[in-house]
Amino acid sequence: MTTQPENGPEAETNSGSTSASGTSVANTSVSGALLEMRGITKRFPGVLANDSVSFDVQGGEVHTLLGENGAGKSTLMKILFGMYSADAGEVLLEGRPVDVSSPSAAIEAGIGMIHQHFMLVPTLTVTENVALGLPHGVRPDLDVVRSRVGELSEQYGLAVDPDVYVWQLAVGERQRVEILKALYREIRLLVLDEPTAVLTPQEVDDFFVTLRALADDGRGLIFISHKLHEVMALSDRITVLRDGRVVGSTTPGETDRQELAEMMVGRQVKLASVQRQPADSSGESNPADLDYDARPANDARLVVTALDVAGDRDGVPPAVRGLSLEVAPGEILGVAGVSGNGQRELAEAIAGLRRPLTGSITLDGFELVGASPQRIRRSGLSFVPEERMRDGAIGDFSVSENLMLVDHGEPAHAVRGWLKLGALNKRAVDLVDRYQIKTPDVSTPTSSLSGGNIQKMIMARELSSGPSVLLAAQPTRGVDVGAAEYIHERLLAQRDEGTAVIVISEDLDEVLALADRIMVMFEGRVVGTVHRDRCTVEQLGLMMAGG
Amino acid sequence: MVRLQVFQGERVSSTAVRSAAIPVVAVLLALLVGAAMILALGANPLDGYRALFIGAFGSRSALADSAVRAMPLLLVAVGICVAFRAKVINIGGEGQIIAGAILSTVVALSVGDLPAVLLIPLVLIMGMVGGGIWGAIPGAMKAYLGVNEILSTIMLNIVAVQIMNYLLRDPLIDPKEIEQGTRIPQTERLPETADLPILLEGTRLHLGVVVAVVAAVAGWAFLWRTTIGFRVRAVGHSPHAARYAGMSVPRMTMLALSLSGALCGLAGAALVFGSQSHRLITDGSAAGFTGSAGFNGIVAALFGGLHPLWAIPSSFLFGGLLVGANAMQRAIQIPSALVVALNGLVVVFVIASNRIRDNLRKRVVDG
Ligand SMILES: Nc1ncnc2c1ncn2[C@@H]1O[C@H](COP(=O)(O)OP(=O)(O)OP(=O)(O)O)[C@@H](O)[C@H]1O
Ligand SMILES: [Mg+2]
Numbered sequence: 001m002t003t004q005p006e007n008g009p010e011a012e013t014n015s016g017s018t019s020a021s022g023t024s025v026a027n028t029s030v031s032g033a034l035l036e037m038r039g040i041t042k043r044f045p046g047v048l049a050n051d052s053v054s055f056d057v058q059g060g061e062v063h064t065l066l067g068e069n070g071a072g073k074s075t076l077m078k079i080l081f082g083m084y085s086a087d088a089g090e091v092l093l094e095g096r097p098v099d100v101s102s103p104s105a106a107i108e109a110g111i112g113m114i115h116q117h118f119m120l121v122p123t124l125t126v127t128e129n130v131a132l133g134l135p136h137g138v139r140p141d142l143d144v145v146r147s148r149v150g151e152l153s154e155q156y157g158l159a160v161d162p163d164v165y166v167w168q169l170a171v172g173e174r175q176r177v178e179i180l181k182a183l184y185r186e187i188r189l190l191v192l193d194e195p196t197a198v199l200t201p202q203e204v205d206d207f208f209v210t211l212r213a214l215a216d217d218g219r220g221l222i223f224i225s226h227k228l229h230e231v232m233a234l235s236d237r238i239t240v241l242r243d244g245r246v247v248g249s250t251t252p253g254e255t256d257r258q259e260l261a262e263m264m265v266g267r268q269v270k271l272a273s274v275q276r277q278p279a280d281s282s283g284e285s286n287p288a289d290l291d292y293d294a295r296p297a298n299d300a301r302l303v304v305t306a307l308d309v310a311g312d313r314d315g316v317p318p319a320v321r322g323l324s325l326e327v328a329p330g331e332i333l334g335v336a337g338v339s340g341n342g343q344r345e346l347a348e349a350i351a352g353l354r355r356p357l358t359g360s361i362t363l364d365g366f367e368l369v370g371a372s373p374q375r376i377r378r379s380g381l382s383f384v385p386e387e388r389m390r391d392g393a394i395g396d397f398s399v400s401e402n403l404m405l406v407d408h409g410e411p412a413h414a415v416r417g418w419l420k421l422g423a424l425n426k427r428a429v430d431l432v433d434r435y436q437i438k439t440p441d442v443s444t445p446t447s448s449l450s451g452g453n454i455q456k457m458i459m460a461r462e463l464s465s466g467p468s469v470l471l472a473a474q475p476t477r478g479v480d481v482g483a484a485e486y487i488h489e490r491l492l493a494q495r496d497e498g499t500a501v502i503v504i505s506e507d508l509d510e511v512l513a514l515a516d517r518i519m520v521m522f523e524g525r526v527v528g529t530v531h532r533d534r535c536t537v538e539q540l541g542l543m544m545a546g547g
Numbered sequence: 548m549v550r551l552q553v554f555q556g557e558r559v560s561s562t563a564v565r566s567a568a569i570p571v572v573a574v575l576l577a578l579l580v581g582a583a584m585i586l587a588l589g590a591n592p593l594d595g596y597r598a599l600f601i602g603a604f605g606s607r608s609a610l611a612d613s614a615v616r617a618m619p620l621l622l623v624a625v626g627i628c629v630a631f632r633a634k635v636i637n638i639g640g641e642g643q644i645i646a647g648a649i650l651s652t653v654v655a656l657s658v659g660d661l662p663a664v665l666l667i668p669l670v671l672i673m674g675m676v677g678g679g680i681w682g683a684i685p686g687a688m689k690a691y692l693g694v695n696e697i698l699s700t701i702m703l704n705i706v707a708v709q710i711m712n713y714l715l716r717d718p719l720i721d722p723k724e725i726e727q728g729t730r731i732p733q734t735e736r737l738p739e740t741a742d743l744p745i746l747l748e749g750t751r752l753h754l755g756v757v758v759a760v761v762a763a764v765a766g767w768a769f770l771w772r773t774t775i776g777f778r779v780r781a782v783g784h785s786p787h788a789a790r791y792a793g794m795s796v797p798r799m800t801m802l803a804l805s806l807s808g809a810l811c812g813l814a815g816a817a818l819v820f821g822s823q824s825h826r827l828i829t830d831g832s833a834a835g836f837t838g839s840a841g842f843n844g845i846v847a848a849l850f851g852g853l854h855p856l857w858a859i860p861s862s863f864l865f866g867g868l869l870v871g872a873n874a875m876q877r878a879i880q881i882p883s884a885l886v887v888a889l890n891g892l893v894v895v896f897v898i899a900s901n902r903i904r905d906n907l908r909k910r911v912v913d914g
C-alpha cells in the first residue's frame with residue numbers, strides 16, 4: 001500500500017510546481033481540463049467555508065482534496081454537485097460553463113458523488129436502487145438494468161449480487177452499489193467524500209484497484225481522505241485546503257506524509273504514527289510463545305461471559321458467539337478485526353441497546369444484561385457509537401446541547417431539575433476549545449458542522465463525562481491527523497486515570513498505538529487476546545483472517 | 548398532518564430571531580382572500596373588517612373578551628408545543644379539555660364551599676389532573692404499545708363527550724332540572740368561592756387569562772430550562788441519539804402527552820369556573836362546551852411557530868378574530884363562520900411563506 005503510483009505525464013505538466021514551503025502557483029494551463037472550478041467562494045453564517053478556491057481535474061486522474069476538519073472540502077464538493085450554490089465563482093466542464101443548480105442537474109452533466117451517508121433505499125434490491133430515479137419517468141426495464149449492473153460490476157471488480165436487498169448488504173457492498181449507480185448514469189467525473197472511512201484495510205486495497213480502473217477509462221476522480229498513506233498511494237495530484245483556501249498542489253512523487261501534514265495545518269507537526277510505530281515486525285517473538293489468552297494485570301471491572309448476541313438478519317448464526325472478555329481499570333483493550341464480525345453487536349449489547357441471547361455482562365459485579373441503557377450509563381459506562389450521525393448526535397441541537405446530552409442531570413450541571421445553562425455553556429466553550437471543534441460558536445446547530453468536527457464533539461462529550469468504563473467504536477473515524485492525535489492522547493490519559501477502556505477499531509495502526517491488550521474477533525468469536533508488546537503485525541493479520 | 552410536518556424541519560429556538568414579517572403578511576393575505584369571499588357574498592368587505600376589528604380590539608371590553616376567548620386557545624397551544632417537541636401530535640385537546648372540566652366540576656361539587664384561596668387552586672389542579680389522565684392514556688398506548696397517537700387521541704375525544712353527556716343527563720344534573728322537568732343537561736351552580744375572579748371591573752377578563760399566560764411562560768421554561776424538558780426535546784429530535792445518550796424514549800413520550808393533556812385540562816377547568824353561568828353545560832357536542840378550542844389551539848400553536856411564547860400573541864389574535872366575527876356578522880350579515888375560513892387561510896399562508904422563506908434561504912445563504 002505504500003507504493004507511489006507514477007503520475008501520468010498529463011497530470012505532471014498540469015500540476016504546477018510545488019515549492020519547499022508547500023505553496024504553489026495556481027495553475028495557469030488547465031486547457032483541456034475535464035473540470036475546472038474557478039474562484040469558488042461560499043460563506044456560511046460566521047464561516048468563510050470556501051475562499052475563491054480554484055480547482056481542476058483532468059480526465060484519467062485521481063485528484064485528492066486534503067485538509068483539516070472543517071477546511072471546506074465537503075462544501076466545495078457539494079457546490080460541484082449542486083447541493084449548495086456558490087456565492088461567487090464558476091464551474092466549467094470540458095471548458096464550457098455549466099450551471100449545476102441541483103444534484104439531478106449535476107448527474108445530467110455527468111458528475112456523480114458518493115456521499116459518506118449512503119442514499120440507498122434499504123427495502124429495495126440492488127437493481128431496483130440503481131433503476132430508481134433514472135431520468136424522466138421512463139419505466140426502466142429491470143432486466144436490462146440488471147444485466148448492465150452485472151456487466152459494470154464485472155468490468156470494475158465491484159462484486160455485488162444485483163438481486164439482494166440493500167438492507168442485507170454490508171457497508172462496503174453498499175458503497176459499491178452507490179458507485180454502480182453512478183456508473184450506470186455514465187458519469188465522467190466522480191466525487192468520493194471520505195469513501196474509505198467505512199472500509200476495512202482489505203476492502204480499501206480492492207477499492208483502489210477499482211478507482212484506478214475507473215480513472216484509466218478517462219474519468220476524473222476527486223478523492224477525499226484523512227488517511228495520508230491512502231492519499232499517497234492513490235493520488236495523481238493532491239490539493240491542500242486550509243481554512244477554505246487552497247494552500248498548494250503537489251504530487252505524491254514530490255512530497256511525503258510529513259510535508260502534507262504540515263501543509264494542512266500550516267505549521268510544524270510531529271506525525272505520531274511515524275514515531276510511535278507499533279510492534280516490532282522483526283519477528284523476534286515466536287508465534288508459539290504467544291499467549292493467546294492474555295489476561296488483565298488487575299482485577300477486571302467489566303466482565304463479559306459466554307455472550308451470544310443475535311445480528312439483524314434472521315436465520316443466520318448469532319453475530320456474537322460464546323464471547324468472553326475482561327477489562328480492568330487502567331488498561332485499554334483493543335478490539336481488532338474486520339468489521340462485520342460482531343463488533344457492533346458486542347458494543348450494543350454492552351451498552352444495553354441490544355439484548356443478548358445468552359451470557360452475562362457485569363460492571364463491578366453489577367449485572368448489565370436486562371438493564372436499561374440509562375441504568376447502564378448511570379453505572380458509569382460511556383459509549384461512542386459507530387454511527388455518529390444517527391446515534392451520536394442530534395443535528396438540530398446546538399453544539400452545547402449535544403455536549404450536555406449525557407450528563408446534563410449531574411449536580412454540577414443542574415439544580416433540582418433546572419439546567420445551569422451558564423455553567424453548561426462555559427464547559428461547552430471549554431470543550432470546543434480543547435478539542436478544537438471548529439464552529440462559529442456553541443449555539444450553532446450541530447448539523448452545520450463538518451463531519452470530523454461532529455466526531456470530535458462526540459468524543460469530547462464522552463471523554464469528559466468521567467466514565468468508569470469507556471467503550472469507543474471507531475473513535476477517530478473521519479477525524480483529521482491532528483485531531484486523531486489529540487483523541488489518542490485523551491484516551492491514553494483516561495486510561496491512566498483508571499478508566500477501563502475498550503477501543504473497537506478497524507484501523508490496526510490505531511489499535512496498536514493505543515491498546516495494552518488486543519482482542520481479535522472473527523465471525524463473532526474471539527480468535528485470541530494478546531499482549532500488545534508481544535505480538536507482531538503479521539500475527540495479528542493472521543488472527544484477523546480467522547487463524 | 549401535512550401542516551405539522553412542515554414545521555418539523557424548522558428550527559424555532561428561543562433565541563432564534565423569527566422573521567416577524569411572515570405572520571403579518573400571512574394575515575394580510577388571508578384578509579385579502581377573505582375580502583374576496585365577502586364581496587362574492589354581496590357585502591362590503593371594508594365595513595365587515597372595520598366591524599371585526601372594532602369588535603375584537605376596539606374597546607376595553609372588546610380587548611377583554613378577546614383575551615378571554617384566547618385563554619383556552621393559549622393553554623391548548625402551549626400543550627401542543629410541548630407534545631410536538633417530543634414529536635407527538637396531540638389532536639385530543641377537545642377530549643382533554645372536557646376531562647379536565649369534568650374532574651374539576653366533580654371535585655368542586657363534592658368539597659362544597661372551601662375558601663377561594665384553597666378552592667380555586669384545587670379546581671385548577673383537578674383540571675390538570677383530569678386532562679393529564681386523558682393525555683396519559685394515549686401517551687402510554689403510544690409509548691409502550693406503539694399505537695398511533697393521532698388515532699387514539701381523536702377516539703378519546705369522542706369518548707370524553709359521551710361521558711360528559713351521560714354525567715350531565717344523570718348523575719351530575721342539577722336537581723332543579725329534574726324537579727321542574729326541564730332536564731337541561733347542566734350541573735347546579737358551582738360553589739361561588741370557585742368562581743375565577745374578574746380582574747378588570749366592568750369587563751369579563753378573569754384570572755384564567757393570567758393563568759394561561761403564566762402557563763405559556765412555564766411551558767417555555769420547562770422545554771428550554773429544565774433537564775426533563777431537554778430530554779423531551781432530545782427524544783423528539785432523535786429517538787436514536789436520545790436512547791444512546793441514556794434517555795428513556797417511552798417515558799418522555801408519555802410524559803409529553805400527559806403534560807399536553809394537563810394544559811388542555813387546565814383550559815377545561817378555567818372554562819367552567821370562568822364561565823358566565825358558573826356551571827358545566829353540554830349541548831351534546833364537544834364544541835358546544837369547548838368552542839373548538841382543542842382544534843383552534845392547534846392553529847394558534849402552528850401560527851406561533853410551535854413556540855410557547857409566540858403562542859401568546861398568536862392566541863390573542865385568533866381569540867380576537869373569533870370575537871370580532873360576531874360583530875362582523877351583526878354589521879354586514881355575513882356568517883361568522885367566515886372567520887373559521889380566515890383561520891384556515893392564515894395557516895395556509897404561514898406555512899406557504901415558511902416554505903418560500905426556506906427555499907429562498909437555500910438559494911441565498913445555505914442548504
Ligand atoms: N450547512 C452549513 N451551514 C453552516 N455552516 C456550514 C455548513 N456546512 C458546512 N459549514 C461550515 O463550513 C466549514 C467547512 O465545512 P466542510 O464540511 O466543508 O469541512 P470538511 O473540509 O469537509 O471537513 P471534514 O474533514 O470534517 O469533513 C465548517 O466550518 C463548517 O462548520
Ligand atoms: Mg467533510
